[in-house]
Amino acid sequence: MNLTLKIWRQTDAVDKGKIHTYAISGISQDMSFLEMLDVLNEQLNEQGEEPVAFDSDCREGICGMCSLMINGEPHGPEVTTTCQLHMRSFNDGDTITIEPWRSGAFPVVKDLVVDRSAFDRIIQSGGYISANTGSAPEANSVPVPRDNAVRAFNVATCIGCGACVAACPNGSASLFLGAKITHLGELPQGQPERWSRVVDMTAQHDHEGFGGCTNIGECAAACPKEIPLDVISQLNKDLRTAMRHGH
């Protein structure tokens, strides 16, 4: 495959940055998107140019580290992570535009790499449960109804990649927030801090500079883990309930 790549290049956090165009050839359809970028970087290295910086870690779709806006869609045209996207999703001769996540709360570090530690601080503000120290309790001593366990597990698949923020026209992280609130709120272990959690995490979300949700739904369409939009309903319901509980 021969491709034209339009890639956002930015030397550091203060640089204004702009799109650079690269021609690349000899790409196999079986390569992953990141392997295609590896090929580009080898080519740039040989030419004595600075390689394109991008994030990746596990390259098996479970860590949430890779984060590219590909032709206007987070993680590209398939419902998966960028590392699990393959070049067979593109055609020979395509032009592919690659940009970093655009969010005030995710500042660009370099090229396509953004700093997502805002998510860590949201988790830090309430995404935990209190557990007593000592020997682990017998797991079956706290029964969890099946439906709750299934829902908690489904939303716990959120890998915190930030695609929801990248897709949202309001730059909101409500899908991420809703996934965490629902995950812990469905389980008995999450109940003691349930109402303070939703308030603290939402306050931190707002403080980080994420926008408010207007229920457009681009987040759920972009989510590589298919977290459904109803977690945002759950988030709103929990916040409303927390208000009633005096938080």
Add this chain to the structure above:
Amino acid sequence: MANPVTTPGSKRPTLVDGARASRTSIALKLLMALSGLAFVGFVLGHMYGNLKAFSGHDAFNEYAYHLKELGEPMLPHMGFIWIMRGGLLLALIIHVACAIELTRRARKARPVQYVVKKHTGAIPASRLMRWGGLTLFLFIVWHLVNFTFGKVNVETGETGDAAGDPYNLLVDTFDVWWMTLIYLVAMAMLGAHLHHGVWSSMQTLGLTGTAEARARVKTISFALAIVIAGGFSLVPIAVLTGLID
């Protein structure tokens, strides 16, 4: 980012100083949803009144005059109307103020725009809310000048009481083709605003916690949008085509 701080007097340590549910962006959205639902109730009633035009001159005017004496003698003359106006004005202020603040935050949340951005998963109406809201606001200003506070008869050029009784003013207005067009465009905008707005308010109120509830609410929103925008459009179209004269 500052370290976790314990605010004196607060019950628990939080990362953000004095986190309160009522100070979150979700609280703004709740206000947005509730004020929006108040408008939905109002437009349903308003639409019902407009459809009285199909019952003829006397029935429509009687309905209009009766609104002024509704609730008498418990309420003073025009009492019901002024209570409605007060409530609607309050809802408008809340709705617009929250919209402005949330829009400001959304703009700030994405300081650098994408070169290429697709909108997978979004219905067009959902992305039209802010411009649609502004259009509706401008329309409401004209609408009040047209029928309520100024009473402007664009056909005869008369204003105030000389513009004619409610029914005649209505017929004269929609006999002018471009007035009908303005109203129909505004109703299309209202329909789009309701199509997304009603669903959005239910989601904000936390009433769409399952896939089934979400699908149901989306159907209801679409139906309400069609019924309200369509119901309002019937009268101008009927006047322009001579069905009402």
